[in-house]
Amino acid sequence: MSNTRSDATRARIEAELTDPLAALGLDVEAVELSPAGKRRVLRVAVDKDGGVTLDDVADATREVSRVLDDSDVMGETPYLLEVTSRGVDRPLTLPRHWRRNVTRLVRITPVEGEQVTGRVRSSDEDGVDVEIDGEVRRFGYAEVAKALVQVEFNRKNEDEDD
Missing domain, CATH: 2.30.30.100 (SH3 type barrels.)
Structure with a gap:
């Protein structure tokens, strides 16, 4: 049951982030939410044509933080946010x-x-x-x-x- 809830939360987070990150020229490639003790780790992978720079990751991190702060999607449980590039280890699917x-x-x-x-x-x-x-x-x-x-x-x- 918690997997279904976790999947629904991940889907909602992705939906909330897609348009704001697209405004920065970035695609949301993956959203991963995993438990880590008394908090959770939220990993958001982004990409764009030409590749993602450190400045892109910094801009995306600020935007993701803003969106999540303005939303109740993460609930009351503390979380650690990690924003990264897509990386070469993810399968080519699109x-x-x-x-x-x-x-x-x-x-x-x-x-x-x-x-x-x-x-x-x-x-x-x-x-x-x-x-x-x-x-x-x-x-x-x-x-x-x-x-x-x-x-x-x-x-x-x-x-x-x-």
Whole structure:
């Protein structure tokens, strides 16, 4: 029962934050609420085209605090607020996630077939083009069970010569 209440609270928090953060040019990517002793931890992940800067996170933190202070959504229980960028460990689930990761290496687990790793070449509202072993393959979003960006520590700029 408390999971349902927690899910409803998370959904309400996200609904309250979506428009104010959109006014800052930010998308709400995740809202997580977890118990931590006698208080709770509220984590809000944000993103935008071009990536999130520290100034964006600071602006978002002030705006989230203001919205929550003006609302009763968090109730009387004390909470710790953490506002972060989306990070590379979150799955690519929406067209904007793919668009923001063009040129990045991704590992895709298709609904059917073997897991593949390739570079995102382009995306649109219907699907994504991924270069795998020199050939571009099209995936409709419904064909992707899971996709994660792969961290590349020595990634070369695409404009550089080999």
